[in-house]
Amino acid sequence: QQKVQQSPESLIVPEGGMASLNCTSSDRNVDYFWWYRQHSGKSPKMLMSIFSNGEKEEGRFTVHLNKASLHTSLHIRDSQPSDSALYLCAAVVNTGNYKYVFGAGTRLKVIA
Amino acid sequence: EAAVTQSPRNKVAVTGGKVTLSCNQTNNHNNMYWYRQDTGHGLRLIHYSYGAGSTEKGDIPDGYKASRPSQENFSLILELATPSQTSVYFCASGGGVNTLYFGAGTRLSVL
Numbered sequence: 001q002q003k004v005q006q007s008p009e010s011l012i013v014p015e016g017g018m019a020s021l022n023c024t025s026s027d028r029n030v031d032y033f034w035w036y037r038q039h040s041g042k043s044p045k046m047l048m049s050i051f052s053n054g055e056k057e058e059g060r061f062t063v064h065l066n067k068a069s070l071h072t073s074l075h076i077r078d079s080q081p082s083d084s085a086l087y088l089c090a091a092v093v094n095t096g097n098y099k100y101v102f103g104a105g106t107r108l109k110v111i112a
Numbered sequence: 113e114a115a116v117t118q119s120p121r122n123k124v125a126v127t128g129g130k131v132t133l134s135c136n137q138t139n140n141h142n143n144m145y146w147y148r149q150d151t152g153h154g155l156r157l158i159h160y161s162y163g164a165g166s167t168e169k170g171d172i173p174d175g176y177k178a179s180r181p182s183q184e185n186f187s188l189i190l191e192l193a194t195p196s197q198t199s200v201y202f203c204a205s206g207g208g209v210n211t212l213y214f215g216a217g218t219r220l221s222v223l
Contacts, residue, residue: 006154034211043202043214044155051209088154090212097162098143100204100212101171104154 003027004091006103013110019076021106023089024069031094033072035063038086038105047087048074079110115139118203118215125222131190133218135203141213143206144186146170146178148199149217155202161186193222 006023013019023033032051036044050056050065050072057063062075070091076083086105093099116137125131137144142163147155147170157170159178167178175197177189186205190197198221204212 004154032209036212043217044212045214046211049211098206098209099157099160099170100145100206101157102147102155104152 004089004101004103006087006089006106008106009104010107011109013079013108015079015081015110015112017079017110019079019083019108019110021074021076021087021089021108022071023073023091023103024071025091025101026070027091027093027101028070029093029095030070030091032092033063033065034090034092034100035072035074036088036090036102038088040085044088076108079108081110081112084108084110116203116205116213116215118201118218121216121218123218123220125190125193125220127194127222129193129222131193131197131220131222133188133190133201133203133220135186135188135205135215136184137186137203137205137213138184139205139213140183141205141210142183144180145204145206145212146176146186146188147202147204148172148197149202150199158188158201195222198222 035047038044145160161180203215206212
């Protein structure tokens, strides 16, 4: 029973294009979200977090959050082959401490 | 950057054997986590801990035990390993609202 759903499962975009990834939690206790990136054979590394409604931009990466629907999205503009990776969304539940629940991920491939 | 060290990096075990995966962090984080990663499932939470002496069950705890003897160390124990536990295991640490820092992972094969 995956409480964090990510879509699409996989995505292919041309170099220089825009990649859009989605994540929704079914747990009303979610406090905020993190996005992680995992290159093949490596461990996940933090990308961006979003705590409140709205949009947050860091370089080529933009994250949106709608807390009412518990939906977050990650947008990568001017995609590069080095962006090819598994993107993982984590919903963080705060019950006095912090529990991180991950989705299955979106596998992004950027082709030159 | 925060340092999380896992050992061993690779392990081959026999069905029914006991396996212990170790994790050490030097970041003084209160929270530590054990996940397994399988294709199509992302990272699934097995056990986690909020501090020395505490362990909590995650979403898939069956067949696993955890031990947190100190702030720095968090172990995952498979008392009777089964082939279905073949996977890549990640340990992570984090503090409060901070992000998680992951170790390099342990690739476990149970034959």
